[in-house]
Amino acid sequence: MSDSAATLGHGAHEPFLQHHFESPEQQADASRIGMWLFLVTEILLFGGLFVGFALMQSRHPEAFLHAHHHLDRTLGFINTVVLLTSSFTMVLAVRSAQTNDRRRLIVFLLLTIVCAGIFLGIKCVEYSHKFHEGLLPGSFYSHRGDPVPGEFMFFSFYFMMTGLHGIHILAGMGLMCWLLRRAVRGDFSSRYNTPVDFVGLYWHLVDVIWIYLFPLLYLIR
């Protein structure tokens, strides 16, 4: 509790209030608008890929169906569980920041980073299997004995979609390391925790995108 008292006392000077805002509330509201708009742009960025996938799948349904059998559903499922867990620990981290609980904030941030690491680790295992079998995008596709032509296009989308998603996971891990440093320094309190809140929002979006990617890529019927 002495920690939180210290941060509260610190917060009275509003050390994180930028000069062009009148109050911390105004600053937080403006940032919140900015953050949600950023999330909208992320959805539209992935949206283009989803539209492309839907269209190409409707043009080549057989090829997509056969190609997706090369994916490992078990690993995909484990990764889904891992990512959902990480969203849960992220929520707990946000909650801890709001209740001035610095120790739990640090623990939950660490847990989230670990989950993200496990996700990427499993993804690497999956990728290396595909590399071995020659299941690569576009002209690099070298898998033999496909029953229907055109399976390379499925893997074009598989690598682009999971790759772009993976880059977002990496970025999220970077952001959480930054939060961790600031949390250790004692920057966050019930009065000031916008960065934790926003990285949380971002992380949930990355999670939601995977929730769509998993059935789309792994569970084609």
Next chain:
Amino acid sequence: MPEDAIATQTGEGAANSGPANYLNEPRGLWSWLTTVDHKRIGVMYLFSVLFAFLLGGIFAILIRVQLLHSGGGIMKPETYNKIFTLHGVVMIFLFIIPSIPAAFGNFVLPLMLGAKDVAFPRLNLASYYIYVVGALLGIAAMVTGGLDTGWTLYTPYSTSTNGSVSLMTLAAFILGFSSIFTGINFIATVHKLRAPGMTWFRMPLFVWGIYSTAIIQILATPVLGITLLLLIMERMFHIGIFDPKLGGDPVLFQHFFWFYSHPAVYIMILPGMAIISEVIPAFSRKNIFGYKAIAYSSVAIALVSFLVWGHHMFVSGQSQFASAIFSFLTFLVAIPSGVKMFNWLATMYKGSISLEAPMLFAISFLLLFAIGGLTGLFLGALSVDVHLHDTYFVVAHFHFVMMGGTVMAFLAGLHYWWPKMFGRMYSERWARVAAALVFVGFNVTFLSQFLMGSQGMPRRYYNYLPQYHPMHVVSTIGSWFLGVGFLVMAGYLAVSLRKKMDAPANPWGATGLEWQTSSPPPTHNFEQVPVVTHGPYEYSLMGAGK
């Protein structure tokens, strides 16, 4: 580049740089490069887009000189393809999209709202440097092979041609982030940083226009981003999505591309309309007619803009039904545009009009945009478009809207806010000369292209039949008038920068908060936070004005 302004500051000494203001406080190049002041970022953007305008203009003059003669000319067909592509890419991605929002929006919008800065000043500076990186990559692409696809980058040609297509595409991808950051900044600023008493319907219409633009920047640009990324992947890995040989769909690229690029032409014109809504009441000395109608029509244009992209694709093989719907929706855009036109005219009616340089450009806008807008309806009509598609009629229409519209409005804004930005008046006499040259030159250049187009001259062709020769000659001569007009303008604006600061706080006797602070404004914009008690164009309250 901002160095010009600094050079004037330091070179001429403190004597003519006036009291402490955002230009001279703090001093030094480093303070400019690391500034988070929206005014300085606006000025850096202004000089950058002017440089891009010069570059694109040189390409334009080269195109016109080539077309002076059929056959030979000054360059090879391959070079010609590269030059018209670079003209389009530079003018669109480096000049016109960032021009008004990033230069004037950054400078004036916080002042108009009575704010100290935009909501995210560091993001604002980041957007400028992203713009610079994108521009440098674009220039690198031009130097290392150029590209010959046209600015539309249509597949499958763009995935099979040589040249620096991938590098230029990457540049456009990066420039998109700059545009998105600017849009996010303006929306958050308008929502949260208005001065006390500045209600939504007391905001100047410039702010409404920029706000609507920001909506499009945020919703459309990411789609362009993913499209360009897919194009790069197609070129590098042959992923198959756009290449018909691999089972892909080149028309899908057109859909993706226009889903961004049609709204993008409203990113270009809405800020222009926003400037006109400021200049017309200021020089008619009258409250704007139909304030709310103009405000809402900006938002309406922003929303409808997302539903009309298919009118670029009437002959692409998309379904006839889709084409009919897109044609109908395209006509809808004419309604909010017409609302604006008639409201501006009604504002001028019985006003006491003074024809200073900004107003001359604004009136040019009204005349030229009317033609550009109406010819857009010809092209939106299915049966007519089949004949006019890919002719000079389209080129002329586009330039009437973009140059007759946006560039004229840009020039109106440049002359309107120049004294505020730099604290100096330019030569009014020379400004009128430039306005006349630009107006006449523009019409000679592009009216002739309407005629050629309706007679069937296809766009982007290196060569043409003898029957089009006279019109091409007229068009090229017009382009020289335009060029001279811009050189004159560059001359008197540069001269004004070397003078002592002589602009009063409110040289035009205009309303609006930006005129209540000194010219140029102090670093923190206002000595005291202004309190707003009435609408933005209450010229009756101003008395005799200046």
